[in-house]
Amino acid sequence: MKDDITREERVDNLKGMGCSRKRVEDARFTQGKGNYVDDVKLDGMLFGDFVRSPYAHARITNIDTAAALEVPGVLAVLTAADLEPLGLHWMPTLAGDKQMVLADGKVLFQGQEVAFVVAEDRYAAADGIELVEVEYEELPVVVNPFEALKSDVVLREDLVAEDGSIPDGAHGPRKHHNHIFTWDAGDKEPTEEVIANADVVAEETMYYHRTHPCPLETCGCVASMDKVNGKLTLWGTFQAPHAIRTIVSLISGLEEHNIRVISPDIGGGFGNKVGAYPGYVCSVVASIVTGKPVKWIEDRMDNLMTTAFARDYHMTGKISATKEGKITGLHCHVTADHGGFDACADPTKFPAGFMNICTGSYDIPTAYLEVDGVYTNKAPGGVSYRCSFRVTEAVYFIERMIEVLAIKLNMDAAELRRINFIKKEQFPYTAALGWEYDSGDYHTAWDKALKTVDYDGLRAEQAQRVEDFKAGKTRKLMGIGLSFFTEIVGAGPVKNCDILGLGMFDSCEIRIHPTGSAIARLGTISQGQGHATTFAQILASEIGLPADSITIEEGDTDTAPYGLGTYGSRSTPVAGAATAMAGRKIRAKAQMIAAYLLEVHDNDVEFDVDRFVVKGAPEKFKTMKEIAFAAYNQAIPGIEPGLEAVSYYDPPNMTYPFGAYVCVMDIDVDTGVPEIRRFYALDDCGTRINPMIIEGQVHGGLTEALAVALGQEIAYDDMGNCKTGTLMDFFLPTAWEVPNYETDFTVTPSPHHPIGAKGVGESPHVGGVPCFSNAVQDAFRPFGNTHTNMPHDHWRIWKTANELGLHG
Amino acid sequence: MIPAEFDYYRPKDMAGVLSLLEEHGDDARVMAGGHSLIPMMKLRMADVPHLIDLQDVGGLSDIEVGPDAIKIGALVTQADIIDHAGLTNVAPILREAALQIADPQVRYMGTVGGNVANGDPGNDMPGLMQCLDAAFTVVGADGERTIPAREFYEAAYMTAREDDEVLTGVTIPLPKGGYAYEKQKRKIGDYATAAAAVQITKDGGSCVSASIAMTNLSDTPIYSEAAGAALVGTSLDDAALSAAVAAMLGDIDPTEDNRGPVAFKNHVAGVILRRAIERAWSRA
Amino acid sequence: MSKKMHIKLKVNGKDEEFLAEPRELLIYTLRERLNITGPHIGCETSHCGACTVTINGKSVKSCTMFAAQADGAEITTIEGIGGPDDLHPLQEAFKEHHGLQCGYCTPGMITRATKLLEENPNPSEEEIRFGMAGNICRCTGYQNIVKSIQAAAAEMNAAKEAAE
Numbered sequence A: 001m002k003d004d005i006t007r008e009e010r011v012d013n014l015k016g017m018g019c020s021r022k023r024v025e026d027a028r029f030t031q032g033k034g035n036y037v038d039d040v041k042l043d044g045m046l047f048g049d050f051v052r053s054p055y056a057h058a059r060i061t062n063i064d065t066a067a068a069l070e071v072p073g074v075l076a077v078l079t080a081a082d083l084e085p086l087g088l089h090w091m092p093t094l095a096g097d098k099q100m101v102l103a104d105g106k107v108l109f110q111g112q113e114v115a116f117v118v119a120e121d122r123y124a125a126a127d128g129i130e131l132v133e134v135e136y137e138e139l140p141v142v143v144n145p146f147e148a149l150k151s152d153v154v155l156r157e158d159l160v161a162e163d164g165s166i167p168d169g170a171h172g173p174r175k176h177h178n179h180i181f182t183w184d185a186g187d188k189e190p191t192e193e194v195i196a197n198a199d200v201v202a203e204e205t206m207y208y209h210r211t212h213p214c215p216l217e218t219c220g221c222v223a224s225m226d227k228v229n230g231k232l233t234l235w236g237t238f239q240a241p242h243a244i245r246t247i248v249s250l251i252s253g254l255e256e257h258n259i260r261v262i263s264p265d266i267g268g269g270f271g272n273k274v275g276a277y278p279g280y281v282c283s284v285v286a287s288i289v290t291g292k293p294v295k296w297i298e299d300r301m302d303n304l305m306t307t308a309f310a311r312d313y314h315m316t317g318k319i320s321a322t323k324e325g326k327i328t329g330l331h332c333h334v335t336a337d338h339g340g341f342d343a344c345a346d347p348t349k350f351p352a353g354f355m356n357i358c359t360g361s362y363d364i365p366t367a368y369l370e371v372d373g374v375y376t377n378k379a380p381g382g383v384s385y386r387c388s389f390r391v392t393e394a395v396y397f398i399e400r401m402i403e404v405l406a407i408k409l410n411m412d413a414a415e416l417r418r419i420n421f422i423k424k425e426q427f428p429y430t431a432a433l434g435w436e437y438d439s440g441d442y443h444t445a446w447d448k449a450l451k452t453v454d455y456d457g458l459r460a461e462q463a464q465r466v467e468d469f470k471a472g473k474t475r476k477l478m479g480i481g482l483s484f485f486t487e488i489v490g491a492g493p494v495k496n497c498d499i500l501g502l503g504m505f506d507s508c509e510i511r512i513h514p515t516g517s518a519i520a521r522l523g524t525i526s527q528g529q530g531h532a533t534t535f536a537q538i539l540a541s542e543i544g545l546p547a548d549s550i551t552i553e554e555g556d557t558d559t560a561p562y563g564l565g566t567y568g569s570r571s572t573p574v575a576g577a578a579t580a581m582a583g584r585k586i587r588a589k590a591q592m593i594a595a596y597l598l599e600v601h602d603n604d605v606e607f608d609v610d611r612f613v614v615k616g617a618p619e620k621f622k623t624m625k626e627i628a629f630a631a632y633n634q635a636i637p638g639i640e641p642g643l644e645a646v647s648y649y650d651p652p653n654m655t656y657p658f659g660a661y662v663c664v665m666d667i668d669v670d671t672g673v674p675e676i677r678r679f680y681a682l683d684d685c686g687t688r689i690n691p692m693i694i695e696g697q698v699h700g701g702l703t704e705a706l707a708v709a710l711g712q713e714i715a716y717d718d719m720g721n722c723k724t725g726t727l728m729d730f731f732l733p734t735a736w737e738v739p740n741y742e743t744d745f746t747v748t749p750s751p752h753h754p755i756g757a758k759g760v761g762e763s764p765h766v767g768g769v770p771c772f773s774n775a776v777q778d779a780f781r782p783f784g785n786t787h788t789n790m791p792h793d794h795w796r797i798w799k800t801a802n803e804l805g806l807h808g
Numbered sequence B: 001m002i003p004a005e006f007d008y009y010r011p012k013d014m015a016g017v018l019s020l021l022e023e024h025g026d027d028a029r030v031m032a033g034g035h036s037l038i039p040m041m042k043l044r045m046a047d048v049p050h051l052i053d054l055q056d057v058g059g060l061s062d063i064e065v066g067p068d069a070i071k072i073g074a075l076v077t078q079a080d081i082i083d084h085a086g087l088t089n090v091a092p093i094l095r096e097a098a099l100q101i102a103d104p105q106v107r108y109m110g111t112v113g114g115n116v117a118n119g120d121p122g123n124d125m126p127g128l129m130q131c132l133d134a135a136f137t138v139v140g141a142d143g144e145r146t147i148p149a150r151e152f153y154e155a156a157y158m159t160a161r162e163d164d165e166v167l168t169g170v171t172i173p174l175p176k177g178g179y180a181y182e183k184q185k186r187k188i189g190d191y192a193t194a195a196a197a198v199q200i201t202k203d204g205g206s207c208v209s210a211s212i213a214m215t216n217l218s219d220t221p222i223y224s225e226a227a228g229a230a231l232v233g234t235s236l237d238d239a240a241l242s243a244a245v246a247a248m249l250g251d252i253d254p255t256e257d258n259r260g261p262v263a264f265k266n267h268v269a270g271v272i273l274r275r276a277i278e279r280a281w282s283r284a
Numbered sequence C: 001m002s003k004k005m006h007i008k009l010k011v012n013g014k015d016e017e018f019l020a021e022p023r024e025l026l027i028y029t030l031r032e033r034l035n036i037t038g039p040h041i042g043c044e045t046s047h048c049g050a051c052t053v054t055i056n057g058k059s060v061k062s063c064t065m066f067a068a069q070a071d072g073a074e075i076t077t078i079e080g081i082g083g084p085d086d087l088h089p090l091q092e093a094f095k096e097h098h099g100l101q102c103g104y105c106t107p108g109m110i111t112r113a114t115k116l117l118e119e120n121p122n123p124s125e126e127e128i129r130f131g132m133a134g135n136i137c138r139c140t141g142y143q144n145i146v147k148s149i150q151a152a153a154a155e156m157n158a159a160k161e162a163a164e
Helices: A007-014 A026-030 A066-070 A080-086 A122-131 A188-196 A241-252 A278-290 A300-306 A391-409 A413-420 A442-453 A455-470 A531-543 A571-598 A624-633 A691-710 A763-783 A794-803 B014-027 B037-042 B078-083 B085-090 B092-098 B104-109 B112-117 B125-131 B225-231 B238-251 B262-283 C026-033 C089-096 C106-119 C125-131 C143-163
Strands: A046-052 A058-064 A074-078 A090-092 A098-100 A113-119 A133-138 A179-186 A200-211 A220-226 A231-236 A259-262 A294-297 A309-321 A327-337 A366-374 A381-383 A476-486 A506-512 A518-522 A550-554 A605-608 A611-614 A617-623 A644-649 A658-668 A673-684 A742-745 B007-009 B028-031 B050-053 B063-065 B069-073 B135-140 B143-148 B153-155 B166-173 B178-184 B194-203 B206-215 C005-011 C014-020 C052-055 C058-061 C074-076
Touching: A026 C089, A026 C106, A046 A122, A046 A278, A046 A300, A058 A113, A066 A074, A066 A122, A074 A122, A074 A278, A080 A278, A090 A241, A113 A122, A113 A278, A179 A188, A188 A309, A188 A327, A188 A366, A200 A391, A220 A278, A231 A241, A231 A278, A241 A259, A241 A278, A278 A294, A309 A391, A327 A391, A391 A413, A391 A476, A391 A763, A413 A442, A413 A476, A442 A455, A442 A476, A442 A658, A442 A673, A442 A742, A455 A476, A476 A763, A506 A531, A506 A571, A518 A531, A518 A571, A531 A550, A531 A571, A571 A605, A571 A611, A571 A617, A571 A624, A571 A644, A611 A624, A617 A624, A658 A763, A673 A691, A673 A763, A673 A794, A691 A742, A691 A763, A691 C143, A763 A794, A794 B262, B014 B028, B014 B050, B014 B135, B014 B166, B028 B037, B063 B085, B069 B085, B069 B112, B078 B092, B078 B104, B078 B112, B085 B092, B092 B125, B092 B178, B092 B194, B104 C058, B104 C106, B112 B125, B112 B166, B125 B194, B125 B206, B178 B262, B194 B262, B206 B225, B206 B238, B206 B262, B225 B238, B238 B262, C005 C026, C014 C026, C052 C106, C058 C106, C089 C106, C089 C143, C106 C125, C106 C143, C125 C143
Parallel strands: A046 A294, A231 A259, A309 A381, A327 A366, A518 A550, A673 A742, B007 B050, B028 B050, C005 C074
Antiparallel strands: A046 A113, A058 A133, A074 A113, A090 A098, A179 A366, A200 A309, A220 A231, A220 A294, A309 A327, A476 A658, A506 A518, A506 A644, A605 A611, A611 A617, A658 A673, B063 B069, B069 B166, B135 B143, B135 B166, B178 B194, B194 B206, C005 C014, C052 C058, C052 C074
């Protein structure tokens, strides 16, 4: 049998790994036919919405719902008193704490959920909310975590014993009634000793401000209890639908098989949609109570003020080095502001996430990290905003400490990085804080980046600019921002990664149809990453059927295999691996079928692009399409019919993407306005599945990094009022504020991942934030600046210039 | 975000508007594009039991460029201003300023009348109108009257317009000389951290007249007569610029907000004004 | 309860007539009354542009307009711009150049871009960035949106030239 097309054409036809396949999702999105949760419309559907606290800390002395219940269309007003008999007035958080579903006697942050009004339409709900009368007795407000640890004000009376003692929390002993945990990693005394005896020590205190993922679609859900069949269906903006099903089962008492969770199209997540929120619980309860579907959709203020802040880390660092600049030790202490409840979304054993990746890309022999979690009168959350667990904080910390050390050593910061990088031959490398980095080639990436941007030329230009500035010829300074990051993503090995006891494996189930097309279902859920496109590419390369003939389906717990969802760049490292492994099971069976059809021994056929060929006789082959048909329709001795496979993949290790970024920025010292002149991003995410999508992820992550570094924050006043509750004040850049980015790459495949891929969605954010920040700081370095805190908005940049005496 | 209930009216003429205002008093508000009012209603920060939409009232959407003055109807939008070549020809500062307001969609809806009438210190048009020495025409039960822009603003959201009066248009004497509208903001869609409107004439190398107004640096727009006076008769050397800035700083009274503290705003106001003056001078 | 309004609209070429409370926002009329769910709700304070539709030839944020204000208007949403059999060049270009990720901003983005290109058929990158600044995207960083609009403009101009 002869082919009429070449092998190359056969490869192209698959649209497998490595090609910039156009996205299959886009047809519906470009025609307005996406299906997001607020598009779900059911017969008789009710609307629920919250009465929220205007105070950050107050006792509730009375809730009067009578007037609200008089509003035509208002059916019910739920309060904690209604939920208490069901045991649902509090719910467990992902971090081992518990959180009020509805205010149980007091409120701990502005915007906290106090009552849930259920009405026939959203108008009646809104009117009802206005008429719920809540009597508050204001309590002293604590918004600063350092003060919280000294304050007599008890935020969480539920966590203080009757005798006044402080019981242990989920993560061990607590030092104070507002203290949540102390978590540490590394060697304390040896690190302190190394630093005490070092040639050079640089110290810095920095605050990584509170911000918010703010996806364009807010959180929401539709709960529909079918009382006839006893089945609950819950549509929602869930980044982890299977985990939500389990949590709903555990807290509601409904058996898990009677709960179907569906994540429809999701309008961006970035970590905001990992957690479980009071709105979900109240919608479920309201649906059970009324027997009707209940929809709850946050408005933007609710979203910014109550669900899922990120960051809020006060970090103090010491880094020691020899005179020549070889780093000898690193010490980091973090005071972590978790708000009123500890609702951080981290693996159970890691209450500060993977902050212990804070030794970065450097061969640092001794290190110690200690994190104290603290309660304050701010919203709970602590999610990983476009990053693996607390990795943005870790990378920001080390990339600032490197710059601070370079200043202390009077050394070029690029060179300081170079002489401290973990060398290619040191991988796999076990870092001082415990992680085993799987692979890397940092020097190659760094050299490529510096050469591409003409680093030496930039420094020369910058030196000239400083002279011109001093001579009064310009009022603009030039900053060169550098960052080299190593991420830790793909959580993770079940032996050390679980959330609420749920192991962080992921899964893929494949069915090949008789005519040679397929459907694959995964435990993850895309929020814009293009899974339906890229996972089909992985499979196409693994099983030899065209990606265009493979449907990818996620997000319906009745059909998809169990998995822990999409966040922390875990989809490709974990579910992508499961996809490849399930594909290989398909291929193994296909090999036996092919051998039978070709009348040779199993070992005498080999896989080639889209077929099995007889070794040494490539003209004898069976295509995967032919094999699929035979699998269903031909009686083959010893082989059961069908062609399906499932894989649950427990990764042996995390993956460690890395990258080298350079930003060139001009800064108007008189107005504080920065202008990004150039941004170069080199990413190494291992094997590249779809370069077009990788590039898109990099553009998006960098833009979110720009926002966080240059102005995006959740800010509170002393009374705990959130000052940044709308998009007027919460900075989301428009096309006008964003530059063009130059992207580049190297490829260092992960040695333990089936296809060598590492994940990329979050790298640009993790590496981008310190790069933008370093550019601002670098502009002021010649005038004595060591460190200033983000966000570098106009007034803070201006303040730096002012304090350095640059305004004359 | 759902507004409270209200009754909606769309009268066909001004008499209809005025009779509704008379009938409902404080409970009624007129609306042009609605892009300031509707968000406030959605946040339930504005209670408007009776909403009077002006869109069907005739004669409020014209731009007339006369030999001595420009007349702009209250319902003329920012987009209309940007697109009107004849207007840009005689008063280019209007287009320069309009382009710095909000974003394209909002500029299709946002009107001159709404922008100048509601008294929001963040709006750009009030300062601009003060710089241009515009006059606002308002009409009420007792007929029409004209109020100079420089006397219109009393405090945030408080103006010389009575509750039962409707602002129908602005009249701007044809501007002369060089112009600049300079605005610093955090992003598209933001109000100004500081903004300056400047119109300057010169004769030879000497400044003949200068008009200066500042935006979002007090609870009203600030027409700084003293700042303009500091420039007149000078060659706009550094001393004159510094004097103008100092005079302006004496007139503004910024407050701290998310854009920054007072010291920053004062400093940026000075920088922005200096740049605006220099640009206007270069165009004079 | 306030008096219901009798409202007539022409949406995507189809006449619609209904009674609505004055406070009904146009975005809810479209999404909930008429089941036109392409336009989305992102910020509710007229910053994000996810709800952008074209009303009487203007790009408008439909979360900041009452249905009553639009009485008598002609409205075009993403659904009226092109469908499976007649994709608009912008819809093609956004697919071709990866101008979207989660898709939530896309209907508003494309709807706004149709108007931008109508007003300025050959925009520079700067003009596109300025003209699209009323639409926020959280995913793409805009670079490929700009590219998509440039590509669509080129395509539309070429088609126009060929037709002449």
